[in-house]
Amino acid sequence: LSSDTDVSDNDVVEGVEVRVAKSIYMVSDGTGWTAEHCVNAALGQFDYCLVDHGCPVNTHLFSGIDDAEKLVEIIKQAAKQGALLVYTLADPSMAVYAKQACKLWSVRCTDVLGPIIEEIASHLEVSPSGLPRGASGRNFPLSEEYFRRIEAVEFTIKQDDGACPQNLAKADIILTGVSRTGKTPLSIYLAQKGYKVANVPIVMGVEMPKTLFKVDENKVFGLTINPVVLKNIRKARARTLGFGSEARSNYSEMDHVRQELEFAGRIFAENPVWPVIDVTGKAIEETAAVILRLYHDRKQKFTMPTISKRY
Amino acid sequence: LSSDTDVSDNDVVEGVEVRVAKSIYMVSDGTGWTAEHCVNAALGQFDYCLVDHGCPVNTHLFSGIDDAEKLVEIIKQAAKQGALLVYTLADPSMAVYAKQACKLWSVRCTDVLGPIIEEIASHLEVSPSGLPRGASGRNFPLSEEYFRRIEAVEFTIKQDDGACPQNLAKADIILTGVSRTGKTPLSIYLAQKGYKVANVPIVMGVEMPKTLFKVDENKVFGLTINPVVLKNIRKARARTLGFGSEARSNYSEMDHVRQELEFAGRIFAENPVWPVIDVTGKAIEETAAVILRLYHDRKQKFTMPTISKRY
Numbered sequence: 001l002s003s004d005t006d007v008s009d010n011d012v013v014e015g016v017e018v019r020v021a022k023s024i025y026m027v028s029d030g031t032g033w034t035a036e037h038c039v040n041a042a043l044g045q046f047d048y049c050l051v052d053h054g055c056p057v058n059t060h061l062f063s064g065i066d067d068a069e070k071l072v073e074i075i076k077q078a079a080k081q082g083a084l085l086v087y088t089l090a091d092p093s094m095a096v097y098a099k100q101a102c103k104l105w106s107v108r109c110t111d112v113l114g115p116i117i118e119e120i121a122s123h124l125e126v127s128p129s130g131l132p133r134g135a136s137g138r139n140f141p142l143s144e145e146y147f148r149r150i151e152a153v154e155f156t157i158k159q160d161d162g163a164c165p166q167n168l169a170k171a172d173i174i175l176t177g178v179s180r181t182g183k184t185p186l187s188i189y190l191a192q193k194g195y196k197v198a199n200v201p202i203v204m205g206v207e208m209p210k211t212l213f214k215v216d217e218n219k220v221f222g223l224t225i226n227p228v229v230l231k232n233i234r235k236a237r238a239r240t241l242g243f244g245s246e247a248r249s250n251y252s253e254m255d256h257v258r259q260e261l262e263f264a265g266r267i268f269a270e271n272p273v274w275p276v277i278d279v280t281g282k283a284i285e286e287t288a289a290v291i292l293r294l295y296h297d298r299k300q301k302f303t304m305p306t307i308s309k310r311y
Numbered sequence: 312l313s314s315d316t317d318v319s320d321n322d323v324v325e326g327v328e329v330r331v332a333k334s335i336y337m338v339s340d341g342t343g344w345t346a347e348h349c350v351n352a353a354l355g356q357f358d359y360c361l362v363d364h365g366c367p368v369n370t371h372l373f374s375g376i377d378d379a380e381k382l383v384e385i386i387k388q389a390a391k392q393g394a395l396l397v398y399t400l401a402d403p404s405m406a407v408y409a410k411q412a413c414k415l416w417s418v419r420c421t422d423v424l425g426p427i428i429e430e431i432a433s434h435l436e437v438s439p440s441g442l443p444r445g446a447s448g449r450n451f452p453l454s455e456e457y458f459r460r461i462e463a464v465e466f467t468i469k470q471d472d473g474a475c476p477q478n479l480a481k482a483d484i485i486l487t488g489v490s491r492t493g494k495t496p497l498s499i500y501l502a503q504k505g506y507k508v509a510n511v512p513i514v515m516g517v518e519m520p521k522t523l524f525k526v527d528e529n530k531v532f533g534l535t536i537n538p539v540v541l542k543n544i545r546k547a548r549a550r551t552l553g554f555g556s557e558a559r560s561n562y563s564e565m566d567h568v569r570q571e572l573e574f575a576g577r578i579f580a581e582n583p584v585w586p587v588i589d590v591t592g593k594a595i596e597e598t599a600a601v602i603l604r605l606y607h608d609r610k611q612k613f614t615m616p617t618i619s620k621r622y
């Protein structure tokens with residue numbers, strides 16, 4: 001995934017014309033984030049040939065498409081551009097309409113949620129409402145869950161980077177690790193899912209807050225990473241921050257990186273209950289999945305770890 | 312969506328037995344977030360009957376399921392529990408296996424991404440890799456995009472609640488509005504999508520930072536909300552924060568709320584380029600969709616606003 005502003009579908013790179021990008025249109029009567037999430041995951045299956053390897057793709061997300069007129073305009077445009085159409089439309093007449101128009105104008109298309117909604121309907125033996133999320137008449141639930149998430153985000157921001165160690169007891173999850181192991185983005189990712197997260201940096205020569213060793217050990221997670229990868233991440237980071245060359249050398253030099261990871265390793269060894277997660281080569285959401293699997297594992301009736309919710 | 316820890320499928324509420332919850336199992340060889348996102352959106356279609364209205368649902372998310380043995384165990388359990396199985400499995404042999412096992416044990420099931428991946432494959436005229444995201448051999452791209460997102464999150468945290476007004480020029484998006492219009496969670500949501508966001512509170516009697524009026528007007532968004540709804544949100548908030556009754560009355564009393572929203576309205580009127588978005592009844596991700604639609608609108612070749620990316 002590169003720049004999100006370039007919508008030209010036919011690029012010239014350094015004078016050489018590359019293959020024309022194929023388009024994927026995503027259409028939703030809501031936000032479009034579901035379609036985007038699915039297309040993004042699906043495109044993971046084509047990583048090996050995207051952008052620089054011969055099959056570039058441009059995606060175009062159309063949200064809030066709640067009437068047939070707008071829908072037709074988009075499908076016509078898709079036909080002109082030879083685009084694939086991926087849609088989520090709650091109103092069954094809109095979904096049928098999309099399908100028919102695509103057939104008429106020979107646009108390849110796929111309904112993301114239709115099949116799941118159908119299965120759930122049969123499973124629950126009730127019918128879907130057919131109402132898009134923004135439909136008037138739907139009254140927005142200012143639910144406990146909603147407030148809980150917002151509170152989690154606000155808590156987590158305040159606890160970033162070791163701030164307010166006196167609040168560690170209030171956190172659901174505490175992350176600890178050396179600089180650039182991804183504590184901050186990971187904390188925020190988990191907060192969005194409703195967990196109050198605090199992160200505590202491990203810095204050589206700096207004492208860890210005492211409160212960290214007084215809280216429930218089961219909620220503390222250590223992060224570690226391959227030293228060579230960390231060195232490279234820090235080099236990039238130091239460039240961004242514009243560190244002077246001296247500070248940089250200390251921060252991102254191999255010897256220092258190794259020593260710091262060893263220092264962290266000793267702290268982890270002294271706290272054997274903390275799971276230690278190697279984040280090397282993991283996206284933020286992958287590490288989040290590992291942590292939440294472990295976090296929920298204690299409360300399970302399943303033999304396999306699972307995250308359970310009630311709707 | 313209520314508590315995420317209760318996995319009992321048969322509840323007794325105040326002595327009265329309610330209908331047994333139906334289960335949905337979500338299985339992924341990756342994080343499971345795609346399946347979860349889709350099930351969550353799909354369940355929006357059944358809002359009217361979930362938890363308190365007679366068709367409660369329990370979801371169980373199994374992530375990192377990358378071998379047939381684990382898969383079989385889960386499907387057997389699903390059969391026992393009469394659960395619906397929703398899966399995303401990149402390895403085609405695993406996907407086929409899931410389908411066959413579900414047929415054998417009469418488990419209702421649906422493949423979330425299979426159909427999209429197939430359509431994309433035909434569209435691009437290349438084959439999917441069939442490799443799950445965590446597969447060994449896949450080398451993790453520490454891409455520019457990846458670092459850009461992390462930087463956006465870190466920037467956004469630092470700019471929360473009017474902090475560091477000297478940095479407003481560096482933000483991609485600036486949100487402004489009175490307390491409890493959702494500036495913080497919205498900022499974080501947008502940051503996760505790669506935008507550097509700053510939020511500036513509007514407080515009656517407090518001067519706005521001068522820099523706000525010097526930056527590119529096109530990146531500033533005002534948030535407003537229905538006064539009655541805001542009053543209720545603030546009441547809930549004051550309770551959470553444990554404000555004394557005096558501070559609370561000022562913060563959440565109807566008169567004060569109205570005056571403050573009018574004060575904000577005057578600032579918005581003086582800055583007519585700023586779009587003003589009414590967040591009443593909108594989830595964070597819905598407001599985010601509106602803002603990004605406006606944000607990207609300027610750079611479009613489409614008649615319909617779209618968010619475009621290149622993969």
Ligand SMILES: Nc1ncnc2c1ncn2[C@@H]1O[C@H](COP(=O)(O)O)[C@@H](O)[C@H]1O
Nearest residue numbers: 028030031032033034088090132133355
């Ligand atoms: N809470 C909800 N209630 C009803 N429909 C929803 C809800 N959330 C998402 N949807 C529908 O699910 C599809 C995907 O939503 P979105 O991710 O906002 O594009 C759209 O058709 C929405 O209308």
Ligand SMILES: Nc1ncnc2c1ncn2[C@@H]1O[C@H](COP(=O)(O)O)[C@@H](O)[C@H]1O
Nearest residue numbers: 044339341342343344345399401443444
């Ligand atoms: N970057 C990626 N590369 C390959 N496959 C992916 C990628 N991201 C997601 N997937 C696949 O898409 C499905 C959904 O992923 P997840 O949301 O992690 O459960 C799984 O089958 C993953 O293996």
Ligand SMILES: [Mg+2]
Nearest residue numbers: 161183184185
């Ligand atoms: Mg940090």
Ligand SMILES: [Mg+2]
Nearest residue numbers: 472494495496
């Ligand atoms: Mg705030």
